[in-house]
Amino acid sequence: MTITEISRKGPGAAAPAEKTALETAAVTRLLVSQGILDYSGHVSARIPGRDAFIIQIGSTSRAEISPDSMLVVDYDRKVIGDDGQPPSELPIHLEILKARPDVQAVLHSHMELAIAFTMMEGMKLLPMRARATRWKSGIPTDPDPSHIKLPEQGRALAKTLGPHHAVLMRAHGLTLVAESAQALFVDAVHFKENAMAQMQALQAGAKPLPLTEAEIEQIKKMEMRDWHIKKLWNYYIRKGAKEEVLPPEWKGALVPTKAMLKRDRVLN
Ligand SMILES: [Zn+2]
Numbered sequence: 001m002t003i004t005e006i007s008r009k010g011p012g013a014a015a016p017a018e019k020t021a022l023e024t025a026a027v028t029r030l031l032v033s034q035g036i037l038d039y040s041g042h043v044s045a046r047i048p049g050r051d052a053f054i055i056q057i058g059s060t061s062r063a064e065i066s067p068d069s070m071l072v073v074d075y076d077r078k079v080i081g082d083d084g085q086p087p088s089e090l091p092i093h094l095e096i097l098k099a100r101p102d103v104q105a106v107l108h109s110h111m112e113l114a115i116a117f118t119m120m121e122g123m124k125l126l127p128m129r130a131r132a133t134r135w136k137s138g139i140p141t142d143p144d145p146s147h148i149k150l151p152e153q154g155r156a157l158a159k160t161l162g163p164h165h166a167v168l169m170r171a172h173g174l175t176l177v178a179e180s181a182q183a184l185f186v187d188a189v190h191f192k193e194n195a196m197a198q199m200q201a202l203q204a205g206a207k208p209l210p211l212t213e214a215e216i217e218q219i220k221k222m223e224m225r226d227w228h229i230k231k232l233w234n235y236y237i238r239k240g241a242k243e244e245v246l247p248p249e250w251k252g253a254l255v256p257t258k259a260m261l262k263r264d265r266v267l268n
Contacts, residue, residue, distance in 0.1 A: 011014035011253055011260070016048045019253075021067035023181045024054045024105075026246055026254055028065045030236050031107070033245045037062045037189050041109040041173070045181040051075055053097060059089035077151075089147055091154030092175055100156035103177040105184040113195040114174040117141075123202070125168065126210035132194035133216050133223070134187060137164050145171040166191060183225075186232045209252075225261045232255050233249060 014022065024045045029036040030193075038258040045056040052074045056062075060069040072080040073100055079086065093106045101113065109260065117125040120143050125139050142160040146151055146220040148169075165187070168174050176191060178184035201208040211219070237254045246254075 010257060011255065012099065014253065015100075016050065017054070017072060018067065020045050020047045020054045020181070021070040022162075022250065022253060024056070024070060025065045025067050026240070026250060027105075027107075027181045028056060028157065030185055031109070032063045032239050033240060033243070034111050034189060034192070035179045036111055036192055038110070041087070041107070042087045042093070043107050043181065043184065044097065045105040045107065045184075046097065047072065047206060048122060053093065055086050055090065055093055056132060057084035059085070066104060070239045079241050088149050091151050092148045092157060095151060095154030095158045096161060096175065096177060098223050100161075100177060102179070104179050105177070105181040107176045107184050107188055108173060109176075109188070110173040111195070113192060113199060115170055116172060116173075116199065117195065118168050118170045123197060126208065127194065127199040127209050127216065128201070128208060129190070129194045130211075130219050131190040134152050134190065135164070135166050136211075136216050140166060141168040141170055143170050145169070147172070147221060154225070182227075182233045183229045185236070186229045189232065189236075198245075224263060224265050227261075227265070230261055 024043050028037060029044050029097060031043070039062070044053050045153055046053045052072050054070050055073055057069050057071055067202055071082050071084050071086055073086055075094065077090065077094055089108060092108045096106050117123065127135050140160050140162065142157050144156060148154055148157055151249060157175065159166065161177070165178065166174060166176050176184060176187055178187050198208050234256050237246065237251065241248055241251040
């Protein structure tokens with residue numbers, strides 16, 4: 001099925017591998033547009049119902065990724081049905097996906113703001129903004145400053161990540177994990193906003209005031225994560241298509257329908 005055909009039928013029309021490849025490609029391009037990915041970094045996502053995941057060909061420009069630049073890789077590191085090479089830091093994705101059955105998508109980025117927090121003595125990146133409650137359990141830092149190319153390095157990173165949703169990598173970058181590629185994109189946007197907020201407080205010479213336990217509890221009560229993800233996904237896909245970050249023919253296959261955007265929880 002071509003993207004035009006999927007587009008005409010709307011979101012959810014494609015087979016799982018095609019849908020995952022398209023979403024992963026869109027997430028990659030949108031992350032480039034948000035300054036979260038550039039010439040390096042990558043996104044992976046599990047293919048529902050298969051013992052394999054999608055990741056880009058390592059050499060393809062992140063700004064021009066399409067479903068055709070995506071590879072299917074199994075959990076033994078074997079590329080299925082294609083002769084492209086995955087990114088050299090594949091062990092980040094492979095070992096985290098193996099260690100964390102709850103995780104459906106992984107982002108590795110060399111985000112400068114995140115790296116800065118691995119280079120300041122006695123300074124931890126903390127939940128500052130309301131949307132940063134996602135990282136309330138903590139954001140550990142992995143001590144290995146080199147690129148993660150060996151399985152044992154990937155396993156060590158997965159161990160540092162533990163049960164959390166983000167791990168910083170000393171002088172190198174960060175890795176985020178989420179329950180879907182869409183959620184991963186939204187988390188990445190908020191992760192950057194939060195790191196920026198803390199950096200701005202520090203640059204102003206002030207002592208950062210992170211969210212307290214009580215504030216985090218209060219925010220949690222009001223949270224509608226699933227709906228929030230759909231709302232931001234809708235915004236960024238439309239914006240991306242309008243600004244030609246995404247090919248126009250992808251829009252129909254990616255934009256949520258009206259029914260999908262209906263809130264299932266109403267607080268009043
Ligand atoms: Zn890296």
